[in-house]
Amino acid sequence: MSRAPALEREQAPEEVRALYDMVEKLPGAPRLTSKTLAHSPPALRLFLELARAMTTLTLDPRLRELAFVAVSRLNGSAICDTFHSWLGRKVGLTADQLDGLADPATSPAYREVERLVIRYAEQLTTTGQVDDAVHTALAAQLPTRQLVELAFTVAAAQFSNRVNADLQIDLEHP
Structure with missing residues (x-):
């Protein structure tokens, strides 16, 4: 409640x-x-x-929602996971990609850039920073603007996860 x-x-x-x-x-x-x-x-x-x-970011919406769901699952935010999984499916994420977040390193559902986005989201969420190897690999695939937008997305997910967790907002299905 x-x-x-x-x-x-x-x-x-x-x-x-x-x-x-x-x-x-x-x-x-x-x-x-x-x-x-x-x-x-x-x-x-x-x-x-x-x-x-x-909704106005230039970051591919699939990457945006993949990062948001990865963060939400790491933080145990059922409300954000449910909502952003729904959004992810609307923008083209597959069930295999959403299910693959349980073990992204071995899931065949991802391209290299998607694996890097997941690692980025995981590192920033769990340690508060991203190691140089992941950042450099992402910088080779995404322009600077989209790297900034990825950082913004992960921070927005953290914000939303924390607000929903503390206020114990009831789960709703879109």
């Missing part, structure tokens, strides 16, 4: 109702997380801007 109840539109102050309109415009936006964050309009506004920004 959530530590902060979801605010329904009728219960929300006027400034939050306008933000709910933004939620409706984001395809598949996590409704319960948004309704829980509505207790703090600035937090909800930031969360929605982060979600919107994620």
Whole structure:
């Protein structure tokens, strides 16, 4: 059970109702997380801007969602894993790729760049840094802008995982 109840539109102050309109415009936006964050309009506004920004990255959406799911599974965030696995399938990730996260080093479902993205996400999540070998190998495959966007994606996943974990937001299925 959530530590902060979801605010329904009728219960929300006027400034939050306008933000709910933004939620409706984001395809598949996590409704319960948004309704829980509505207790703090600035937090909800930031969360929605982060979600919107994620959709404008030049990083391949499959790599973005692969990184987000990898981080979410490492952190045990069922809500983010469920939501971003759904998004991943919508942008072209296969069931084998999502299942392969259990042992990405041996899964035949991945290309080299995908394995590197997973390693990057794992290292940044577990140690707070990425070793030079992984970074150099990724830099040979992705332009600098996309490397920055990958770092942003992993950080966004961490942020979302932590907020959902602490507030114990109930799992919703997109």
